[in-house]
Amino acid sequence: MRIDGQCHCGRVTYEAEIDPEKISICHCTDCQSLTGSPYRVTVICDREQVRLTGAAPKLYAKTGDNGRTRFQHFCGECGSPLFTSGEGGPDDFGIRWGSIHQRAELKPARQIWCRSAAPWINQLAHLPGRPTE
16 A cells, blocks of 8 residues: 655655555553553554655664664654664664554554553543544
8 A cells, every 4th residue: 555644744754655454553661652642553564665755854763672772763843753663774664653644544453562551541432522622
């Protein structure tokens, strides 16, 4: 599936070819801290499948709960998280779901680090909701 996306301010833009079956939710404490939310949704692909069409993102390295170093790619202007990539050499490339324009068409296929999931995460369907605010 062909997708495109951008950071919140629109400075960093991209296009990619993805497999919609490779979308996952991560409940790890690093993802919770990075997003300020209970989990992060990412689609994994090869780096060659992503083409930057705007400004380049900034990077920083972070060693995760599993001991692997991941590079976090974000907009240097607005701070939006956009991608993650592995340490050295060819590795997977993760595109952050919130930056994808076609995100309404993309449903997670798996969850990881569930031991860190918020205890109330499966009870959201019963909360009252409004279409807008």
